[in-house]
Amino acid sequence: MYVLGLDIGGTSSRALLVDASGRRIGYGKAAGGNPAAHGTETAAANIRQALEPALRGVDPAEVAGAVIGMAGIGALDRPVFDRMWASAGLRCAPVVTGDLGIAFAAGTAEPRGTVLIAGTGAIAARIEGGQPTVISDGLGWLLGDQGSGFWLGREAARAAVHSLGRGESDGLLTRLVAGHVRDSRAGDVPDAGGGAAGAPTGAEQGSGAGWPPVDGRAEAIRIVVHLQGRSPLELARLAPLVSRAAAEGDPDALKIVSMAAGLLCATVAEVRAEGESTPIVLAGSVLTSQGPVYAAVRDGLGAPTVLAGDAAGAAAWLAAREAFGLDDEEARRLHRRILREE
Template sequence: MDSVAPNEARDHYVIGIDAGGTNTRCALATLDGTVIGTGSGPGANPNSGGDPENALYTALDEATQGVDRSKVAAGVFGIAGAGAAGRPLLLSASRKAWGELGMKGEPEVFTDIAINFASGTAASCGIVVFAGTGAGAAVVSDGEILRRADGYGYLLGDEGSAVWIGRCGAKAALSAMDGRGAPTVLAEEVPRALLGSEVLADLMPRRLAMAGRGLPPAGPRPYSPLLTQAIVKEVYGRPPASIGRLGPVVSRAAEAGDEVAMKIVEEAADWLLMDVDAVRPALPEPDAATAPVVMAGSVLGRGPVARLVGEGLRERFGVEPQQAGDGAAGAARMAIRRLAG
């Protein structure tokens, strides 16, 4: 990107994008860091079934409505899946979306991991542990990932992510329903969250009618192949990332004391802390003892997994972990720094 003279700063803009597997968020900011426009789009990570070019274009278009796009001086895109394996595809998608909207030059593309770290701290080096659609941990230094653990997508990893938690919750519900697993409130809550009350009423009319009249259901939910197959059809009929919507269902069940759900969230926290332990040796000296740790993603924003991971990080580092901020705004600030440098 071309440099911008100080007296022109008020007339120019930067763009920051934080694109994950579930959604894409864009921030348009002036060169003093003030966000003046926002946009959103669907998930951009192709490993989770996303269409990156469409997602990026949609968010960019919305954020830049009503401004002179030729005045956009720089852009930083943090995109899930933009590591070595997925980088060529995402670079191409980013440049196409940028160019189709008439903006000059081209954006810089980083992984969303680096953006997550930058959104939570002004430090140049430290650890970020993340759990949203994907999950893992990394040591980041000046935007470069020195070491990463997990973040391999739903087929090969992402243990502790919303998708992983949701999948575990759905499996636990089906196991309870067909008799293989322990009883759990998830056998009630997962079908309701996936299918909705109207579909459940069609599949289990007698049971729900009794509940509607204030009568207690007659024992645990009886096995229903129609219901289990409806769950299977719903899960397999949508993009893999969509099962992440069951993550909050599992978390609420755990908070209410359901033993099966509690085991799922405890295992999720264990995986995420294992990721931190795996990357920690890559912290450069002499900053290793004081390096900040940033927690990022929907799973680590609040709830039982966030609480357990926070406790584990305090034990390991003796410092309070920092919460990631708005990723798109953080990417915009990163664009400003790189433009000035």
């Protein structure tokens, strides 16, 4: 008998099949399956595409259980999803849940604790019995997501345009942001031969060509106009530049890192009792990359933390725990196997 774990996000869908011993049997990956972002029809098709290689060579009727961690679950048209599920030959009824409990399980087999996710967005939750009971933030890029990748990118852009507006162009973070935007703008305007026309690339401006700008304020306005005409995700793409500049001691980047860590720790404090000793699981690209924000958050929390591992593996573990009726000790052993801790 087997179980399936699926990790469904906006950019990718991943499916993992394991047997009762925790051995990984099949794995598949496809495009994003978030129904809020793609619509249920497209999302279901992408999930189906991830299921195919995961189930290859296996009788789907032998899958005893499945847990699906899905972003955008509120937009799911369940009849459409159920038809896709049945078309894959699966007979078990999947448990479809949000990503907080899955992220927590990706870091620990304990039933209680705290999870902090900081990726493009940011959210924290208190976990009881494997389920979120109190949630903080996760309120979106416009009104929340404090300390997230979007927030980091916005602060990087803010620092850059303010520096340029004052005629200051020598800061590393400012140069990196301006280079990123110049590259993006150049890619938007193809020349007659099909190449990119316009501004020099980030590498060129970093070596001196076209930098510093003759008019810093004009450069700042170009950055503002470019970013305001793009999706908020464009700002999130600036987040790694903060880590890079902070690692080299850029004062603007170090200030942003400190602020982000403070905001993320405050989000955790809203869901966690002071002095609590249960595990804190850190998830999401801002934290699992183990850059300066991760280090500052870890130090700021003042409590033991663990990094989340494979979310599809965590979902498979949750499915196995239920389908195979495991006791606590058996569940912990299986968690270590599936999450490759042993």
